[in-house]
Amino acid sequence: MDIPDLELAQKILAAQPFSVLLGTRITEFADGRATLELDIRDELRQQNGFLHGGVLGYAADNALTFAAGTVAGDRLLTSGFTIDYLRPADGRTLRAHARVVRAGRTRVVCRCDLFTVDAQGAQTLCAAAQGSIAVS
Structure with a gap:
């Protein structure tokens, strides 16, 4: 398998229309880790002013x-x-940091911690996720 390439990952992200709509950026892509970021804008908030769960x-x-x-x-x-x-979730930026827990032949299990980042750069954990990714 090829060595993970941040530039290629950025191109793949840019090929996802929904990711482009949200303004998502990939800032880390290596060694079983990936980090995505997006700016928290008013259009992405729910009725109480927080970032929408979706x-x-x-x-x-x-x-x-x-x-x-x-x-x-x-x-x-x-x-x-x-x-x-x-x-x-409230702040300036949403940061989703994921890492591989176990890589199998047909499935990869990963965990993701989601943080909001304020104007001073302080992170606050707002959600945690775990998923199973199928290798096709």
Whole structure:
């Protein structure tokens, strides 16, 4: 398998229209880890002013799959994931950091911690997810 390549991962992310719509960036892609970030904008908030849970779910799903891609290549599909919302998400940036827990021949299990980042750069854990990624 090829060595994980951040530039290639950025191209794959840019080929996802929904990721482009959200303005998602991939900032880490190597050694069983991937990190996605997006700016928290008013259009992504729910009625109480917090980041919508669907955005957190999207970020977890994509980060889990990108982390799996660092060890299993690009022929992957999410087969399932769970997410626990730990506190309302508010801040300047959402950061989804995923890592491989176990890489098998047909499945890769990953965990993702989701943080909000404030204007001073302080991170607050707001959700945690775990998923199974199918290798096709």
